Amino acid sequence: MELNEAQAYVQASLHNLFEAFQRVPGSAVLIRYIQSSYQNDPIRSAIELVLVIFFLREDEIDELVKDWEPEPLVADQTSFEENEAEKIPVVVGPTGPKVRLGNGRTVTNLASYNFYNFNASESIKEKAIQTLRTYGVGPCGPxxxxxxxxxxxxxxxxxxxxxxxxxxxxxxHAFSTITSVIPCFCKRGDVIVADKMVNYSIRKGLEASRSSIRWYNHNDMADLERIMKKVAEEQAKKKILTRRFVVTEGLFEMLGDCSDLPKLVSSLFPPVPA
Amino acid sequence: MPRKLAIPFTGSSTTAQPERPAERRPSQSKGNRLSQFFSSTKPKDQTTAQQGLLAMQNNPAAATASSTALPSISVSATTTGELNEESTTIFQPTDSTETSLQRRREAQFGPLLDSSHCYVSMHHGEPLAAPIIDEPPYYYVLTTYISYLLLLALGHVRDFFGKRFSKKPLYRTLRASNGYAPLNDDFDSFYTRRLKLRIDDVFARTSTGVPGRYITLLDRHSDNYNESYTYLGTTTETLNMSSYNYLGFAQSEGPCANAVEECVRKYGLSFCSSRTDAGTSDLVSEVEKEVAAFVGKPDAMVFSMGFVTNASSFPALVSKGCLIISDELNHASIRLGARLSGAVIRSFKHNDMADLEKKLREAIAQGQPRTHRPWKKILVAVEGLYSMEGTMVDLPGILNLKDTYKFYLYVDEAHSVGALGPQGRGVCDYFGIDPSRVDVLMGTLTKSFGANGGYVAADKHIIDKLRSCNAATMLGESPTPAVLMQIYASLKIITGELVPGEGEERLQRIAFNSRYLRLGLKRLGMIVHEMLKRNISVVVVGYPATPLISSRARFCVSAAHNKDDLDRLLAACDEVSNILQLKFSTGIAGGLKPLPDGVTPENEAAWRKANGLEGVVEPPRWPLEEVIARGAADAKLRLR
Known part of the structure; x- marks a missing residue:
């Protein structure tokens, strides 16, 4: 029977083909991917299959382009944000221990970092004006x-x-100082161990550095030591030596307490024997 | 001409005193007048700054009179290289303090020599031709590569032995010691240590005084191959082609400086707080309103640093699931902002609309990588004027695509705002495009306005949202009063509300100056990247801002220069380029000989065909005299 022979032949060759495919490295991954994506969304994998067989024609792309509706550039303000925005005080005139607000009231100012009220110092103002009259305002260049x-x-x-x-x-710009300094020293692959309570600009700097970041509990020197040891062990095992940094704050912006600097220095960085 | 000039702020800080009473005298009288407006006693008055400046407008005679206390009838001969203005000044003021005042004023902002030296910057409707990149001959490219190879090889040999044997502190940070990894990767710092250090003297020259038309450099000397400098205590005054002072607002006197002085007296030096705490003052709100009105957007916010403006705005606009398509030559701040945002970043070929369209189609058709979900939104980020190449963005082209592909457009106008367009309002103004078609306009206030910082302008709801989720606004400090007032006053001058006519003159001077210089350099036979606006203390720009072999010298033209200054520059360039053999241009990018009489640009092709000159491009090597003689008139025609 010719038909039977043909059928057996096709089956055998299909089987061979499949075995050959399985021997290709990575084929299992591909099959798993197709299976799982089929389970999640059969229609999507069907579309993908179509995409593979027929490349998207130009007019189809046009249609996709026409159908695509982007989200608005920014989401609406949440009511919380609106409230917050309304509550921002507008200061009229100079800032100082007492300030006049936009609504005409004069209030005690506990919101400015004006520790010594140098802002009101006439001699500093005079110096600033002298500088203005010598240099102008902007340096006009990086x-x-x-x-x-x-x-x-x-x-x-x-x-x-x-x-x-x-x-x-x-x-x-004070806010961006630490954000740009951290990536100068900490590169990809370095290890940074940071206090959990460091402020936002430090976090952004850590993020921009692309180093691997570990966190220790706020002001917990024992925890820091534990993590540092772990890092050292890991690196010893892998026989690599990268730069390791500890990042913390002097006076924590969010909590108002200090780092235990003497302990930090003495326990982690013992004096190098000469 | 080094001359001894005491540096203020050193030691007793009284060294600059003798000059001061004299220089401040005119400002005092004006200051008093201004102070009446500034220290206005009406308690509910929130627009004191506005009034103060408006008052100046209502009294323009006084304002202009004081800024030009003496008629500038100077036919200065700065071309000789020496500053012997007095000798050629027709009108000689009798008072010697007046002379020094006048001299000082002109060193900051040069007098306009001829009213014809102005040009209105605008697009005349011709299609934006792709910039023609002229390449230097292969011989020079090859020798440049060989020189670099030699330097690299030498550097590596020195590093190899230095790290192993040398005791110098230079190598200490490169070696692992006591269980510490080296602080600097030798690879990372190689360029800085081995290539840049050799020529470090040309970077970051320290200056003193106002970086206006002239800049005063501190003379320095290095005994250890540029590792450190000793300052000799003398200074040299040079023509300033290095500062981003496009409109010449770097001045220590005049209406801007007066307004700033008053503002410092009233507000002090800082707001000592972030915007969301107690740093929102009436002044900052008002400046934001003015900036918004200037760029033609409903609302704006200002930041105290230009770099941060970009770096913090992207994370507030886009996030995971969004796509940023960015021009490959975009500035580092855009790249940092994009990276911090968490969005996927793709780039398109510089100013290539076809490539942008291809990338957009691909992105929309394929959706996000792996998941193939559609993108939440696509943000295209471009610059108005690219600082390294001097090319201008093809805004009409992008807006055409925008209608079809529904992406959002972010235009960084760091170099274009204040310098481009008939009213100086940036690329939109230049092309005559309604700013509402661009979603977000960002720019810096450092360059054209002589201040500091940056702004973002957009629709009100966008700015409101940005205010409540932009980290630099919430946590970063508010711009200082002096800077805000500088922005405010310079904006008012540009718009003509303050000292009418001066803003317009500044805008037209920068346009003329840049065209004149560009044409001149091309005719001399140099390859000019700068397209329209660039102000000369020359900036040397190298890797990583430019490709390694095409480091360049940049001339930053300013409205504070006049034609004499530019002629002096052209003469210097002519001389230097002859010594260094820099006249590489082949003529394809312009600077050609003028067409014979009777041949117009329109029938040039026909004329070339008739004379068998098709495809023949004669490398332009004009003699300097002719460049200068013809330049002023030709700079106003269509450049060729």
């Missing part, structure tokens, strides 16, 4: 392109000597 002026260098030197360091850099 530091690398002629934006560095002698005032910048002088300020940096003053800050360095105030803090007792060799040198310092001044940034234009």
């Amino acid at each position: 530091p690398q392109f002629y934006g560095t002026q002698d005032v910048h260098m002088q300020t940096e030197a003053d800050i360095a000597s105030f803090l007792g360091t060799q040198s310092a850099i001044v940034y234009a």
